[in-house]
Amino acid sequence: MHFTFSFAVAAASLVPSAFASIYSLSDNHVGKDFLTSFTHETIADPTHGRVNYVSQATALSKNLTFTNSNTLILRGDYKTKISASGPGRDSVRIKSVKSYDHHVTVFDVKHMPEGCGTWPAAWETTENGWPDSGEVDIEQCICCLLPGTNWPDSVNGKGPNQSTLHTNANCNMPASRTQNGVATSNVCDVVASNNVGCSVQSTAPNSFGTSFNANGGGYYAMERMNKLVNVWFWPRNGAVPNDLKSGAKTVDTGKWGTPNAYFPDTSCDLDAHFGSNNIIIDLTFCGDWAGLPAIFNGAGCPGDCATYVNDNPGAFSNAYWWINAVRVYT
Numbered sequence: 049m050h051f052t053f054s055f056a057v058a059a060a061s062l063v064p065s066a067f068a069s070i071y072s073l074s075d076n077h078v079g080k081d082f083l084t085s086f087t088h089e090t091i092a093d094p095t096h097g098r099v100n101y102v103s104q105a106t107a108l109s110k111n112l113t114f115t116n117s118n119t120l121i122l123r124g125d126y127k128t129k130i131s132a133s134g135p136g137r138d139s140v141r142i143k144s145v146k147s148y149d150h151h152v153t154v155f156d157v158k159h160m161p162e163g164c165g166t167w168p169a170a171w172e173t174t175e176n177g178w179p180d181s182g183e184v185d186i187e188q189c190i191c192c193l194l195p196g197t198n199w200p201d202s203v204n205g206k207g208p209n210q211s212t213l214h215t216n217a218n219c220n221m222p223a224s225r226t227q228n229g230v231a232t233s234n235v236c237d238v239v240a241s242n243n244v245g246c247s248v249q250s251t252a253p254n255s256f257g258t259s260f261n262a263n264g265g266g267y268y269a270m271e272r273m274n275k276l277v278n279v280w281f282w283p284r285n286g287a288v289p290n291d292l293k294s295g296a297k298t299v300d301t302g303k304w305g306t307p308n309a310y311f312p313d314t315s316c317d318l319d320a321h322f323g324s325n326n327i328i329i330d331l332t333f334c335g336d337w338a339g340l341p342a343i344f345n346g347a348g349c350p351g352d353c354a355t356y357v358n359d360n361p362g363a364f365s366n367a368y369w370w371i372n373a374v375r376v377y378t
């Protein structure tokens with residue numbers, strides 16, 4: 049009976065999907081864990097944003113970083129009008145102490161920063177020697193997002209809800225591949241692509257900004273191995289795989305279905321282009337991408353991005369990440 053049952057289950061699971069890819073839980077970052085498993089980076093924003101990244105002590109005392117047993121909040125200051133000659137609006141950028149090579153990262157996010165000028169990102173890289181160890185942007189979103197505005201997704205071919213790889217030379221993606229998203233650029237080399245990288249825009253509803261938040265957020269997952277990088281998104285009320293949702297001790301990405309973004313190794317030796325990377329979660333304002341007039345004004349935001357950020361603290365009350373967990377499987 050037991051034998052027959054297990055055999056039937058095993059046989060059935062072989063039929064529909066590809067081979068199993070089973071990973072074990074390595075780090076489950078929840079609530080207060082983030083205060084020791086991540087550091088607050090007080091660096092000048094490499095993307096030249098109108099931001100002042102503060103230390104952990106400052107972030108805790110100003111309540112820009114808040115944790116309890118099951119919650120992490122990271123936010124920009126929304127109380128202070130700031131001087132045009134000062135460094136920018138206080139905000140937070142955290143980086144995992146550990147770095148990861150082949151792995152799966154699951155982001156269980158309840159709310160992401162939204163509002164004119166906001167540029168939140170959840171991503172992985174090695175800052176020293178960038179981009180020699182590669183960069184995977186799991187989710188970023190620009191001006192994330194005013195209700196009712198139309199995103200100008202034709203602007204430079206850059207979209208708001210996209211997954212991107214950035215590498216050094218000789219890494220390209222095939223134009224045609226099996227994924228739910230839409231490839232917007234296939235050259236991953238930052239020099240050859242003028243820092244655009246190879247991007248896939250999500251077509252999933254509620255995958256960023258106001259509609260993501262109104263829907264209770266959702267789950268982003270990224271798998272990196274020698275043969276591929278995959279990125280998935282499920283809205284909270286979507287068909288979320290049980291192992292991923294429950295924070296199981298093992299997950300099988302072979303059963304997670306077609307990813308939003310699929311980056312295969314056909315014209316890119318992924319192990320040669322990607323090293324052991326840190327996880328970074330940040331919120332900047334304006335800067336090289338979100339601050340471009342075509343992007344900022346194109347999203348329906350008024351005037352000049354930096355001036356808007358300086359003068360309108362109240363516009364940033366929804367500029368916060370609310371993260372239930374970041375789980376890493378190896």
Ligand SMILES: *[C@@H]1O[C@H](CO)[C@@H](O)[C@H](O)[C@H]1NC(C)=O
Nearest residue numbers: 110111112113114115121368
């Ligand atoms: C700090 O932020 C948290 C999360 O937003 C909130 O629940 C709490 O009331 C805030 N604390 C203070 C002292 O404002």
Ligand SMILES: *[C@@H]1O[C@H](CO)[C@@H](O)[C@H](O)[C@H]1NC(C)=O
Nearest residue numbers: 201209250252253254255256
């Ligand atoms: C993500 O972007 C695509 C392409 O711009 C769009 O069609 C889709 O609705 C977006 N998803 C959202 C808003 O969640």
